[in-house]
Amino acid sequence: MTTVDHDLLADYVGGALEGTPDETRIAELIAADPAWQAAADELRGALALVSADLTVLSATPEPMPADVAARFDALLASPEFAPVPPVAPRSGVGERTLDRSDRPARPSAARRPRRRWVMPTAVAAGVLALAGIVLPLGSLGMSAQEAGTMADAPAAAPAAAGLVPANASGTDYRREQMHEGVRALASAKDSSAPELLTTPDDATAMRNHLKAPAGLERLTGSPAALAQCLDAVRTAVPGTVTSVDFAHFEGRPALVMMVDTATAGYWFVAGPGCGVNGPDELFRAPRD
DSSP states (O other), X not given: XXXXXXXXHHHHHHTTTTTSHHHHHHHHHHHXXXXXXXXXXXXXXXXXXXXXXXXXXXHSOOOOOHHHHHHHHHHHTSGGGSOOOOOXXXXXXXXXXXXXXXXXXXXXXXXXXXXOXXXXXXXXXXXXXXXXXXXXXXXXXXXXXXHHTOTTOTTHHHHHTTEEEEBOOOOEEOGGGTTHHHHHHHHHHHHOOOBOOOSTTHHHHHXXXXXXXXXXXXXXXXXXXXXXXXXXXXXXXXSEEEEEEEXXXXXXXXXXXXXXXXXXXXXXXXXXXXXXXXXXXXXXXXXX
């Protein structure tokens, strides 16, 4: 007879020794040793009684002690657990209304002249700095004060009268050689004197003078169509169109323009449909 190891026997009865060498050894002891057999029977009976008691307890809910419940009630009623009222949304979030009614008026002499872009047509009057032909814009042109601020435009005086210079070099621009366009535009500007067009027949004279490539008749024959084109270009590349040439781009009729933004300069090439439904963009690239 050997001494019963109750811990090891409890592991065997509870199934903790399944698949281990001790399982076989304890089973042999229970079968051969009466002391181990009696201890195993007693342990199995005790486990059955405990399981029955737990079943009865689980069927009868145990109430929380009164003192513990009172402490929880006091805690939940404290200000720390009081409901927070919802914050009403503020009206006009992200907006400010500035009341300028009480601000003193500045003297007229101290005011800076402001540039007024009256309509998209005024863009054409202010940004075409090339020599060649002059497009009539009438009352939609820039004022003399606005035209005078454009020191880099030699046609400032015609622009002040509502006239815009345009040019047609006929150059066939290539995307890998766009820098050549700078010299072509400059050469055309220096070699041609602007012609001022002021009558309803000026559209015909403009077509004859520009001799633009076939396919650009809509733009060379209508100042309004050209103004719509320039406005579409400014929408695609927000900035100032500093030059326009009625020419070709890789064999196709096109308007080759230079556009200056606040941070960079760009080449912008528009096709014959410029201004009809957008700028009809053919090419765009930063200028070196």
